[in-house]
Amino acid sequence: MSILIRGAVVLTVNDNQEVIEEGDVVVEGQTISYAGPKREWQTSFARVINGRGKLLAPGFVNAHGHAAMTLLRSFADDVPLMYWLEKRIWPVEARLKREDVYWGTLLAIVEMLRSGTTTFTDMYFFMTQVAEAVEESGIRGVLARGLVGVGQQAEKGLEESEQFITRWQDEAAGRITTMLGPHAPYTCPPAYLQKVMRLQEKLNVPVQIHLAETLEEVRRIKEQYGLSPVALLKETGLLERPVIAAHCVHLSSEDIDIMRDYEVHVAHNPGSNLKLGSGIAPVPEMLERGVVVGLGTDGAASNNNLDMLEEMRLAALLHKGSRQDPTVITAHEALQMATKNSARAVFLNDVGMVAAGMKADLIMLDLHKPHLTPRHDLVAHLVYAAQPDDITLVMVDGKILLENGELTTLDEEKIMFQAQERAMHLVREQTEI
């Protein structure tokens, strides 16, 4: 079954940052077979979609998050980080059940599809339920069972990771890939990371880890090991594996050199870093040295939304202001960060661009909006002015998942109802204890 999307302005996000003013995109099965100027077709298509007056772009790749934390959206805001974790988030998470994670993840997927995300990255627990949510919804997922290397769950986590990866890697018609997910240097001591590395060699999947998120983390790791968190991971040998590190807010110049030398990928989470008071990551410096930097929302408890348009805008604005230089991270660079570079960051090489041979993960936006008028520069419009509601079509793996405001695979009402009920139940339990 092939689909022709006809006459849209196409932001290819290819290596030439090509913008096709009046383009055709042909999708055959899961894949884009043509993306170029409008032409006459002799072929007959199962469907022709009118793209006139629309902007077509790669779907966003959310490089870091914890989907089911939607259940804790607005549960604890504007409080100190350790209080947030220890008194608010962890006690509730300790009572989360499989079904909570399932419905919380589905809520996240609804929100992500509605704001143009076609691939998300997840590090959480009850990952079987997360994989099922990916399978049912049609979205693409890069999934890791979060691992904490101390306490009773340490060994169990490794076992569950192996089972999960063996069961789900390349499943859901190839839309699921997996990772190992050691939480952070301060929760996974070197001896435990050694075990993770042995498992990595066996399973041959990348590793995702939180790294250098707060000054406090850097201080604690330095005190304990005499090294920065980045240098500690290098010492441990972890960085010789394919690694994506989330946050990377507090890096020394030497740390950035290590990241570059070991080709460590980064998931930049500007919204979460601001909201939790973690700080501002040295993204321009990382980009200058050639580090691959993708973009993530983190969980909804610390953002509080999963809107990659907002995250892309923050990435473009924040560093201009903090460095007092309006030329850093242009709109084009922010768009690349949210699409192609995020895909590279999570080790996917066939999404993030609109080009023949790539997976058909696309979004279309309606340009006929007051806040997108006049049309001087459409890349700037997408990065600095567009809103989730402008998105009229979301396609993942060649399948339309959202069209004209309606989700095609998910029962949104049921998901919102379940998420609301379960969240209220979890919080009531918390209050009662």
Next chain:
Amino acid sequence: MSILIRGAVVLTVNDNQEVIEEGDVVVEGQTISYAGPKREWQTSFARVINGRGKLLAPGFVNAHGHAAMTLLRSFADDVPLMYWLEKRIWPVEARLKREDVYWGTLLAIVEMLRSGTTTFTDMYFFMTQVAEAVEESGIRGVLARGLVGVGQQAEKGLEESEQFITRWQDEAAGRITTMLGPHAPYTCPPAYLQKVMRLQEKLNVPVQIHLAETLEEVRRIKEQYGLSPVALLKETGLLERPVIAAHCVHLSSEDIDIMRDYEVHVAHNPGSNLKLGSGIAPVPEMLERGVVVGLGTDGAASNNNLDMLEEMRLAALLHKGSRQDPTVITAHEALQMATKNSARAVFLNDVGMVAAGMKADLIMLDLHKPHLTPRHDLVAHLVYAAQPDDITLVMVDGKILLENGELTTLDEEKIMFQAQERAMHLVREQTEI
């Protein structure tokens, strides 16, 4: 004619930050006559609006901007500030005609109403056209003719200001108030500010000025006068008048003391300050010392949208991150900044709260959205997660201007068409020169 809005969750933003879980709001004419718990009414109403499942809040007050610059949205991004001004913005502005400003302002009003703004502040030229746009649309406007104190326009600006203020103050059924608008210390030397002050004494309106926006401004003023921009305005005597100062990014501790002592109001514009690389204003420090800080979008050429939801979110996030303290500028404080405090900042004392006796400037949002689920904290939802499309109703001065996605007073299609045509024409002229 009276209207009852029944059963909404009401964020009053009154001095107790009261949230009414199931509230009634009664509007009589231009004014709120009741805002409190749901009750039985014997009165008959011209209309009863169902507020169940909705959030009702004061409309946003945009404390600083240049509405007609919508025509230059996405015309020049990611370039150095002086290049942006001298090579891109000013040459086009020099060719703007009355009708361009009229249509550009209407486009801004469409966008602002759609994102919940009920009062905007404007400093531009051809202000008669801006006033007409306010009158026709039903929005509330605080309007100032921008003044540059050097060159041929200096005296003409003062004359036009006097004519404009005399003609339009308290017009449009009281929805228009006016200000004097000396552009900035670096474009209005002290001798010119003296003239502005004499006019202020005669007309008795407040003064709006750009102040301490960039480090370069501070450096130039120090070099020329041996004083900071704030201290220079104090010396000149301007601060003894009612003044709102836009930006205030680069302030010394002494400057902030002066602002407090002279009760200078501030319009914080985080989006524009980031995008132009101006820096991050010391907002927590100003709030700690009791300075009144409102919130503005600035013009669409440097933002690139006029969405106060986004601006409010930026204000709440940015300072947490830059100070590494998640407790500064809570969601409640950001909401106050965008409503009540913005109203105070622009010298309006009867908007910005949902309370009996206040003008009926209100917005309602649909809470039944995935990104607003679950409902732990609705103030946090409004500040950290809501989108313009969630807004279902906008009322200004007791009149409904937007309901269920439709504007009631403006021809949106015609406005977008005119804005697009005029912007393209302006840019073509630029290229041809």
